[in-house]
Amino acid sequence: MAVPAVRRAPIRTGMKPPRLSFLRQTLTVAWKDLRSELRTKEAINASLSFAVVILLLFSAAFEPTEDQTREISGGLLWLVFAFAGALILNRSFARELANDCLDALIAAPMSGAALFLGKALANFVLLSAVEAVCLPVFGAFYNVHVTRQFWPLAGVIALGTWGLTVVGTVFSALTVNLRLRELMLPVLGYPILIPCLLAAMHLTAPLVMGDPLTAELAQWVRLLVAFDVIFSALALALIESVMVR
Amino acid sequence: MRNKTIAVLSWFTALLLAGNLAVILLVLPDEVQQGPIFRIIFFHVPAAWTAFLCFFGAMIASVLYLVRKNLRYDAFAAAATEVGLAFGAANLLTGMIWGHIIWGIWWTWDWRLTSMLVGLIIYAGYVMLRRAIEEATERARMSAVVSILAFADVPIIFFSIKWWRTQHPQPVIYGGGVMSPAYKFMLFFNWIPLLLLAVALLLIRMRQEQTGREIDALRREMHAF
Amino acid sequence: MFPTLIQTAGFTPEQYQNNFVFLFYGLLTAWLVLLAFVGLLAGRQRKLQRELERLRLMLEDKGPR
Numbered sequence: 001m002a003v004p005a006v007r008r009a010p011i012r013t014g015m016k017p018p019r020l021s022f023l024r025q026t027l028t029v030a031w032k033d034l035r036s037e038l039r040t041k042e043a044i045n046a047s048l049s050f051a052v053v054i055l056l057l058f059s060a061a062f063e064p065t066e067d068q069t070r071e072i073s074g075g076l077l078w079l080v081f082a083f084a085g086a087l088i089l090n091r092s093f094a095r096e097l098a099n100d101c102l103d104a105l106i107a108a109p110m111s112g113a114a115l116f117l118g119k120a121l122a123n124f125v126l127l128s129a130v131e132a133v134c135l136p137v138f139g140a141f142y143n144v145h146v147t148r149q150f151w152p153l154a155g156v157i158a159l160g161t162w163g164l165t166v167v168g169t170v171f172s173a174l175t176v177n178l179r180l181r182e183l184m185l186p187v188l189g190y191p192i193l194i195p196c197l198l199a200a201m202h203l204t205a206p207l208v209m210g211d212p213l214t215a216e217l218a219q220w221v222r223l224l225v226a227f228d229v230i231f232s233a234l235a236l237a238l239i240e241s242v243m244v245r
Numbered sequence: 246m247r248n249k250t251i252a253v254l255s256w257f258t259a260l261l262l263a264g265n266l267a268v269i270l271l272v273l274p275d276e277v278q279q280g281p282i283f284r285i286i287f288f289h290v291p292a293a294w295t296a297f298l299c300f301f302g303a304m305i306a307s308v309l310y311l312v313r314k315n316l317r318y319d320a321f322a323a324a325a326t327e328v329g330l331a332f333g334a335a336n337l338l339t340g341m342i343w344g345h346i347i348w349g350i351w352w353t354w355d356w357r358l359t360s361m362l363v364g365l366i367i368y369a370g371y372v373m374l375r376r377a378i379e380e381a382t383e384r385a386r387m388s389a390v391v392s393i394l395a396f397a398d399v400p401i402i403f404f405s406i407k408w409w410r411t412q413h414p415q416p417v418i419y420g421g422g423v424m425s426p427a428y429k430f431m432l433f434f435n436w437i438p439l440l441l442l443a444v445a446l447l448l449i450r451m452r453q454e455q456t457g458r459e460i461d462a463l464r465r466e467m468h469a470f
Numbered sequence: 471m472f473p474t475l476i477q478t479a480g481f482t483p484e485q486y487q488n489n490f491v492f493l494f495y496g497l498l499t500a501w502l503v504l505l506a507f508v509g510l511l512a513g514r515q516r517k518l519q520r521e522l523e524r525l526r527l528m529l530e531d532k533g534p535r
Contacts, residue, residue, distance in 0.1 A: 170394070174387055178377050188374065188391060191367040192398050195405035202409070223405055234397055238390045241311050245383070266497075280489040285496040292500065331507035335500040342496040346489060442504070449511055456518045463525040467532075 025110040029118025034125060036095065043091045047130045051084035055134070055141055064142050073142045074205030078197050080138070081131055081157075082164060086186050088126050089168030092119050093176040102176065112240040120169045120235075127161050139208075148210035156207060159224045160200030163231065167193050170235045173242045199224040247448065254445040261438040265431070273427055282346045285339050286428075291436035292336040293361065295443050297399075299329030300368065304396035307389035316458065319385035322392055323375060324450035326368050328443050333365045356410035360403045367395045381458065 037043055058076050062069045096102035105115055135157075139146040146153065167189050175184040199220040206213065213221075269287050303325040310318035340358045341351050352358070371391050378384035424432075 167394075170390075174374075174390060177383075178374075180377055184370075184374060184377060188367075188370045191363055191370065192394060194363055195398070195401045198405045198409055219408055223401070223408070227401060230397060230401070231394075234394060238311075238393060241386055242390050245386075280486060281493045282489050282496070284493055285500075288497060288500045328507075331504060335503040338499045338503060339496045342492060342499055346492045446507065446511065449515075453511065453514055453518060456515075456522065460518065460521050460525060463522070463529065467525060467528060 022111065022114050025114035026118045026121065029105075029110075029115055030121040030125075033092070033095075033119060033122035037091075037122070037126060043088045044126060044130060047084045047087045047126075048133055050087060051080050051130060051134050052137060054080050054083055055138060059141055070142060070144055070209060071205060073138070073144055074203075074208050075201040076142075077134075077138055077204055077208065078160065078201045080134060081127070081161070082190065082193065082197060084130055084134070085127050085161075085164050085168060086189070088130065089123055089165070089172050089189075090182055090185050092123050092169055093172045094181060097176065106243050112243050113236045115243070116169060116173070116235060116239040119172075120165050123169055124162060124165045127165060128158070131157060131161065144208045145210040146208055149207045149212060152213055153204065153207040156200060156203045156221075156224070159221075159228060160196060160204075163196035163200075163224065163228050164193060166228065166231050166235050167196070170239065170242065173239065195223060196227045199227070247452065251445050251448055254441050254448075258438045258441040258445065261441070265435050265438065269431060269435070273431065274425075282343055285343050287431055287435045288439075289336055289339040289343065290432060291439045292332045292339070293357075294436060295439050296329045296333035296336060296361075296364075298440070299325045299332065299443060299447075300364070300396055300399065303329065303392050307392035310385055310389045311393075314382075316381060316385055319381075319389065320451045320454035321447075322389065323454060324447045326371055326392065327450055328446045330365060330368050330372070331446070332439070332443065333361055333368075337361055337365065354410060356403075356407045359410065360406045363402050363406070364395075364399055367398065371395060381461065 055076075058080075062072075093102065096105060106112075108115075135146050138144070168185070171185050171189045175181045175188070178184055202220045203213065203217060203224070206217070265287070269284050273284070275281055275283075303322040306318045306322040306325065310316075310322065337358060340355070340361075344353055344355065344358070345351050371388060374391055375384055375388050378387060
């Protein structure tokens with residue numbers, strides 16, 4: 001695929017502000033990942049099938065018609081997102097192992113932060129796509145009204161997915177060279193994600209039932225935002241240590 | 246020199262512990278509501294404090310490793326994490342036994358026990374990661390990153406699980422109310438031998454890391470011809 | 471031996487005994503965990519020492535460079 005050429009700044013205005021260059025690097029990486037994934041659709045298909053299977057298994061474990069199940073279904077939804085998401089996140093860096101692409105990326109003249117952010121963005125889009133398909137399936141299986149509080153629900157899902165993505169992408173980079181990569185990513189990532197998942201579950205549960213968020217749930221929103229901010233900052237700060245020897 | 250330090254530490258710790266145990270079992274009066282089982286707090290709580298101190302030390306060492314690239318810091322981080330895991334496990338198990346006496350069940354999702362469990366699982370993952378990487382500097386680098394991310398998560402985990410559990414009926418282990426000054430003093434005083442024990446174990450474990458590196462060096466020398 | 475028995479409210483002697491027994495189980499557990507860790511360290515130390523000796527012997531066998 002053609003790498004977009006860097007635009008030369010006009011001589012009289014001097015240098016281009018560096019911020020735009022960083023953004024371009026990030027978007028280039030993100031677009032590359034998305035294009036390569038959309039070409040084969042391997043991870044998305046695997047992830048979607050896995051998600052549907054998990055939803056089926058859950059309906060075997062609990063009776064979907066009972067009121068209690070409808071109440072915990074918000075939590076179940078996030079388990080589905082977390083498990084199915086691991087497949088996508090794993091592939092994120094694993095995809096680059098063949099043909100030394102990972103080394104090429106690390107050696108490329110862009111900061112590790114741009115590479116990380118680009119991959120995280122691509123993962124976020126892919127995860128959101130899977131979740132967008134899961135949601136109506138989930139609504140049908142468990143007879144919950146996912147559209148009644150649609151915008152708050154979308155907001156919560158976006159915040160939670162970003163938390164999943166950031167942590168998952170860091171650990172994907174970390175575990176890429178390990179033999180037990182598929183095992184180590186969930187083992188390391190899920191416990192760290194517990195606060196994010198806890199908050200997302202507590203917020204999603206009333207929202208999928210069609211109830212609006214009450215004031216006492218505001219602390220979960222704050223927690224989710226704080227988690228996203230803190231771990232995004234940490235990931236950006238630490239990613240160079242992970243990738244560069 | 247190091248051997249002597251460890252020996253002196255161990256003896257001092259043993260003496261202090263014996264003295265404290267005598268006071269705990271024979272001298273201190275019973276706690277009114279919970280009876281003798283409450284005395285387990287003198288090991289249960291300081292073990293948790295020790296574990297946290299260890300994990301905090303591991304994080305500091307990890308940051309220092311990433312900045313200075315000296316493998317001594319990595320050895321400290323690995324040792325501190327393992328010692329922290331041991332004390333955390335002691336905290337968890339004594340908490341479960343305490344809970345079993347007070348409520349008749351082994352696990353009650355009390356927020357402190359649950360948070361400690363999550364923390365221990367995270368650091369167990371750290372140990373697993375170290376086992377999975379063979380090259381020393383790569384292992385040091387990766388585990389340093391995990392240690393920093395893990396410790397950053399610890400306060401968030403505690404707050405989130407505390408909020409989670411306050412939405413459900415809360416069994417209270419610590420009995421609420423005011424602790425008598427004699428108990429409070431012993432709580433802190435018993436922390437001292439536990440800390441000394443942690444330091445001794447840390448030194449031993451750090452030396453093992455160093456021996457491990459010597460072995461790696463010898464192996465390389467072996468295969469060099 | 472334990473004069474405080476009288477001070478504790480609401481415990482039958484049997485419950486008190488049980489309570490005390492579990493206190494000992496608890497203390498035992500705490501120390502068993504730490505002892506297990508020490509055992510782990512000792513075992514690892516032995517393994518490392520053996521490996522070190524083996525490698526030194528092999529290097530000596532190879533003779534001076």
